[in-house]
Amino acid sequence: MKVCRRSFLSLIIGGAAGTALSPLPLKLMDDSSIWSQAWPWTPVPEDGEVSHVGSICTLCPGGCGITVRKVNDRAIKIEGMKGHPVNNGGICVLGLSGLQLLYGPTRVKTPLKRVGARGEGRWEKISWDEAIAEVVKKLGGLREKGKSHTVACISGTDRGTVAQLLGRFLTVYGSPNFIRIPSIQDSYELTMHLMQGVQASAGFDVENADFVLSFGSGLIEGWGSPVRMIKANSKWKERGKVVQIESRLSNTAAKADKWVPINPGTEAALALAIANVIIQKSLYNADFVKNYSSGFEEFKQMVLNEFSPDDVSGITGVSASTIESLAKSFAGSSKPLAVCGRGQGETPGSLNEFMAVHTLNALVGNIDKKGGVWTVPDPDYIKWPEVEMDRIAANGMSKARIDGAGSKRYPDTRYLLDRLPNAINSGKEYPVEALFVAGANPVYTIPDSKAVKEAFNKVPFVVSFSSYMDETAVNSDLILPNHVFLERYEDVPTPVGLQKPIIGLSKPVVKPLFNTKHLGDVILLMAKAFGGQIAKAFPWDSYEVCLKETLGNKWDKLINDGFWADSNFRPAVWGGAFHTPSRKFEFVNKGKAESIKIEGDEKAYPLILMPYDSMRLASGFIGDPPFVIKTVEDTVLKGKEIVVEVNPKSARGFREGDQAILSTPKGSVKVRVHHFNGIMPGLVALPRGLGHTAYDEYLADKGVNFNELIGPVEDPVSGLNAAWGIRAKLTRA
Amino acid sequence: MSTLDDKAEETVEQVETTKCPEKEQKNRACGIILIFFVIGLVGSLAVGWLIFPKLLYSQKKQPIDFNHVVHVAAVEDGCESCHYFREDGSFSGVPKLAQCVGCHEEAQGENPEELKFVEEHVTKGNEVPWLVYSRQPDCVFFSHASHIKMGKLDCVVCHGHIGESKHSRVYEENRLTGYSRDIWGKNLAGLKKDTWDRMKMDDCAECHAELKAKGETVTTLPWPINWMPRPYEKPASSQVRVNIQKDACFVCHK
Ligand code: SF4
Numbered sequence: 001m002k003v004c005r006r007s008f009l010s011l012i013i014g015g016a017a018g019t020a021l022s023p024l025p026l027k028l029m030d031d032s033s034i035w036s037q038a039w040p041w042t043p044v045p046e047d048g049e050v051s052h053v054g055s056i057c058t059l060c061p062g063g064c065g066i067t068v069r070k071v072n073d074r075a076i077k078i079e080g081m082k083g084h085p086v087n088n089g090g091i092c093v094l095g096l097s098g099l100q101l102l103y104g105p106t107r108v109k110t111p112l113k114r115v116g117a118r119g120e121g122r123w124e125k126i127s128w129d130e131a132i133a134e135v136v137k138k139l140g141g142l143r144e145k146g147k148s149h150t151v152a153c154i155s156g157t158d159r160g161t162v163a164q165l166l167g168r169f170l171t172v173y174g175s176p177n178f179i180r181i182p183s184i185q186d187s188y189e190l191t192m193h194l195m196q197g198v199q200a201s202a203g204f205d206v207e208n209a210d211f212v213l214s215f216g217s218g219l220i221e222g223w224g225s226p227v228r229m230i231k232a233n234s235k236w237k238e239r240g241k242v243v244q245i246e247s248r249l250s251n252t253a254a255k256a257d258k259w260v261p262i263n264p265g266t267e268a269a270l271a272l273a274i275a276n277v278i279i280q281k282s283l284y285n286a287d288f289v290k291n292y293s294s295g296f297e298e299f300k301q302m303v304l305n306e307f308s309p310d311d312v313s314g315i316t317g318v319s320a321s322t323i324e325s326l327a328k329s330f331a332g333s334s335k336p337l338a339v340c341g342r343g344q345g346e347t348p349g350s351l352n353e354f355m356a357v358h359t360l361n362a363l364v365g366n367i368d369k370k371g372g373v374w375t376v377p378d379p380d381y382i383k384w385p386e387v388e389m390d391r392i393a394a395n396g397m398s399k400a401r402i403d404g405a406g407s408k409r410y411p412d413t414r415y416l417l418d419r420l421p422n423a424i425n426s427g428k429e430y431p432v433e434a435l436f437v438a439g440a441n442p443v444y445t446i447p448d449s450k451a452v453k454e455a456f457n458k459v460p461f462v463v464s465f466s467s468y469m470d471e472t473a474v475n476s477d478l479i480l481p482n483h484v485f486l487e488r489y490e491d492v493p494t495p496v497g498l499q500k501p502i503i504g505l506s507k508p509v510v511k512p513l514f515n516t517k518h519l520g521d522v523i524l525l526m527a528k529a530f531g532g533q534i535a536k537a538f539p540w541d542s543y544e545v546c547l548k549e550t551l552g553n554k555w556d557k558l559i560n561d562g563f564w565a566d567s568n569f570r571p572a573v574w575g576g577a578f579h580t581p582s583r584k585f586e587f588v589n590k591g592k593a594e595s596i597k598i599e600g601d602e603k604a605y606p607l608i609l610m611p612y613d614s615m616r617l618a619s620g621f622i623g624d625p626p627f628v629i630k631t632v633e634d635t636v637l638k639g640k641e642i643v644v645e646v647n648p649k650s651a652r653g654f655r656e657g658d659q660a661i662l663s664t665p666k667g668s669v670k671v672r673v674h675h676f677n678g679i680m681p682g683l684v685a686l687p688r689g690l691g692h693t694a695y696d697e698y699l700a701d702k703g704v705n706f707n708e709l710i711g712p713v714e715d716p717v718s719g720l721n722a723a724w725g726i727r728a729k730l731t732r733a
Numbered sequence: 734m735s736t737l738d739d740k741a742e743e744t745v746e747q748v749e750t751t752k753c754p755e756k757e758q759k760n761r762a763c764g765i766i767l768i769f770f771v772i773g774l775v776g777s778l779a780v781g782w783l784i785f786p787k788l789l790y791s792q793k794k795q796p797i798d799f800n801h802v803v804h805v806a807a808v809e810d811g812c813e814s815c816h817y818f819r820e821d822g823s824f825s826g827v828p829k830l831a832q833c834v835g836c837h838e839e840a841q842g843e844n845p846e847e848l849k850f851v852e853e854h855v856t857k858g859n860e861v862p863w864l865v866y867s868r869q870p871d872c873v874f875f876s877h878a879s880h881i882k883m884g885k886l887d888c889v890v891c892h893g894h895i896g897e898s899k900h901s902r903v904y905e906e907n908r909l910t911g912y913s914r915d916i917w918g919k920n921l922a923g924l925k926k927d928t929w930d931r932m933k934m935d936d937c938a939e940c941h942a943e944l945k946a947k948g949e950t951v952t953t954l955p956w957p958i959n960w961m962p963r964p965y966e967k968p969a970s971s972q973v974r975v976n977i978q979k980d981a982c983f984v985c986h987k
Binding site: 006010011012013014015016018019021022024027028031034035037047050052 | 765768773775776778821868870907909911912917922
């Protein structure tokens with residue numbers, strides 16, 4: 001039998017016909033589609049019992065309530081907690097990606113001791129006993145030599161039990177150097193202190209305000225409690241107006257009802273010119289001014305003489321007619337609110353500017369009123385007995401703080417971290433022999449990175465309590481990793497900017513994954529190891545016991561609902577609200593409201609570099625997790641290169657996308673140029689939150705850290721960092 | 734086929750009349766071609782219907798042979814005694830070891846399977862890796878609560894008479910997808926007699942379409958049952974809660 005080509009074809013055709021008549025094609029197609037939808041390597045939650053745990057997100061000071069969905073023991077998704085007074089179901093992109101900070105590659109898994117040079121990244125794993133013994137030995141030695149005051153501690157916050165335990169430890173140990181990370185909170189607290197005589201935070205009744213005058217605050221870019229602000233912004237869209245005063249068309253400006261571009265750094269003058277119009281046209285709240293304020297006449301004379309709209313128009317670049325119309329609409333609204341603090345509010349800013357803006361609120365009488373600025377007292381649930389200091393501790397505590405806070409020069413300021421690097425480097429004060437860092441990443445977040453690193457290198461013993469391998473952890477000698485926020489209990493008092501005192505409770509959503517320890521427990525263990533008065537100040541067996549005891553009868557509510565709100569809280573009434581010597585609101589006039597002079601010579605550096613913030617860039621102690629960094633557009637980060645915005649008019653020959661060298665008196669970096677008509681000519685804007693050198697491969701070595709290009713500028717009144725920019729130039733790469 | 738046959742006849746005729754040896758050869762060749770066609774046809778049918786299923790599915794035994802009859806008789810609440818709803822309304826599915834331990838802390842009888850269960854799992858605290866016949870792909874969202882509690886459906890409708898089984902069936906696992914053969918159904922052609930014979934999307938849709946026709950308030954899929962949404966169609970009545978609007982896909986595919 002001869003098999004020819006045709007027989008073969010026939011076999012194929014027969015085969016094809018048979019196959020078509022069998023279930024094979026359809027079945028294979030169906031199966032392949034299922035197979036390709038569920039590759040075995042695609043991470044999918046295992047099947048199991050689904051549960052939800054309510055907790056608080058502490059990735060930023062926003063204090064949002066979260067609900068974490070779990071399958072068996074694994075956390076699967078973070079969602080906003082419905083009914084929470086801050087965010088009512090909303091969540092931001094960072095909070096949403098929080099699981100990557102739990103399961104991601106950047107965790108420190110066990111206590112580590114440096115073996116290589118500082119920053120080299122060579123570590124030895126040690127046990128918790130060894131780690132604590134090491135710290136106690138070092139600190140004990142310093143105490144014996146009467147040098148307890150040379151220990152300093154940088155903390156992300158000073159509120160809540162963990163920060164308070166840390167502060168308490170420092171006190172009984174004998175050091176006055178507990179330092180909080182700076183932010184606009186410092187300036188607002190000081191403003192409240194000087195003008196209202198209270199030790200309190202400023203709360204903003206944003207949900208009820210109907211005219212918001214924002215002096216550069218990134219209302220929807222992370223200012224205050226970010227999710228709450230975005231929700232409030234949606235309300236203003238329906239009933240209310242927002243005016244954004246800013247040199248750059250930020251997202252907030254773009255979404256505002258009116259954008260008023262202003263020469264940067266002249267916001268205080270504009271606020272006072274608005275005050276001028278309000279006073280001149282008698283648009284102010286006469287009852288408040290007459291009966292509840294003091295120093296008005298002096299203030300009036302000052303603004304009438306020095307801040308006429310015409311004069312200020314020359315300084316700010318905002319026309320006199322705009323100033324007048326702003327003043328009229330502000331004073332004419334039923335619930336106007338003026339806020340300040342640039343961008344996300346990480347730089348404290350000029351105190352004069354804060355006071356000038358707060359003055360506007362006072363003039364229209366919206367202090368402690370619906371839609372206005374409320375005085376929010378510090379929560380008072382932490383009532384531990386006074387510490388008893390031994391002789392060494394008392395001696396240490398009597399020394400001046402190394403950062404100059406509370407000194408004769410800056411008597412009212414509580415913390416001045418931005419002054420610390422210089423204090424260490426100049427050697428004018430006493431040296432810092434040991435430094436603790438908790439809930440903060442100062443090596444990355446403090447301006448003038450070079451000076452900060454130099455200062456770190458001068459401190460012989462640095463202990464980081466970070467859960468992540470961040471820049472500060474890399475540059476420390478010992479890392480005692482804390483549980484991450486989804487693994488621990490922690491109380492979270494009133495989030496920044498909220499108008500009512502609340503307490504949130506962060507709960508362990510999953511069991512700790514690694515050999516980490518709660519910072520609260522570490523403090524208790526250290527105290528126990530010291531013995532004596534130090535151990536006596538910490539009578540609790542564990543942090544959990546301490547927390548439960550401290551929260552007392554609020555505990556059950558916190559466990560069930562995730563938060564506790566003081567239902568009896570009402571804003572203070574004007575008659576008893578002010579605790580200044582006059583018992584009235586003080587129109588404080590501390591020196592002239594000059595704008596803060598920024599660093600650099602105008603001739604050598606014709607441009608001004610300013611930072612900008614974005615919800616997609618976490619620039620605090622937490623860096624962007626992989627999901628979030630993916631959302632950054634390429635007009636901000638192109639590949640690994642950072643993009644700066646310049647107005648085409650000041651681009652000086654640089655075309656869109658060109659490479660350039662951006663230099664300031666502090667340093668030079670390579671950038672790409674992006675033409676942006678929304679930025680005033682003469683300015684360059686650079687995003688914050690990039691340029692990490694630590695964390696993981698997703699975040700490290702992308703872009704430039706703004707803090708490498710700028711140094712702090714001391715506010716003459718508060719000593720806080722008031723730098724809003726720095727002189728800069730662009731040259732060919 | 735007919736043309737082929739015609740041609741064949743024609744050829745035969747020609748061969749007879751002319752007796753040409755060349756033609757005769759051709760005639761034989763055509764026969765051979767036909768034979769090859771049939772071989773191809775029959776072979777591929779055999780592959781498709783007989784060999785393919787054997788290759789596609791692997792046969793697995795449950796770790797423990799489970800007797801539903803004994804258990805159903807011993808409990809009070811029928812299926813829900815073990816396959817219960819959690820407090821939040823979610824469905825517990827296949828019981829966890831913790832549930833079994835309540836009765837089986839120690840072996841209750843002499844059954845070797847029970848002894849194995851106690852020894853291997855209860856004493857050692859290892860969960861039983863049950864093979865779940867009805868496990869759907871991860872992209873499928875199915876709420877037992879809305880079907881059992883609200884729709885008042887009987888378990889049998891989808892799961893068949895599994896409660897009457899004395900032994901665990903062999904679990905046939907699709908080697909490509911990793912899911913059970915029960916989803917596509919035993920019949921490879923996709924034919925079914927009973928509602929529980931298959932668990933594909935079409936089977937969900939069939940029932941939903943029927944109910945909708947009866948005026949019940951159920952989620953319905955666009956018809957013909959495919960992925961094409963019909964965004965312009967308005968719900969037939971205000972009673973239809975989730976309908977063929979453009980979000981219909983996301984009701985079951987989260
Ligand atoms: S705004 Fe802050 S607190 Fe709220 S979810 Fe985002 S990171 Fe967390």
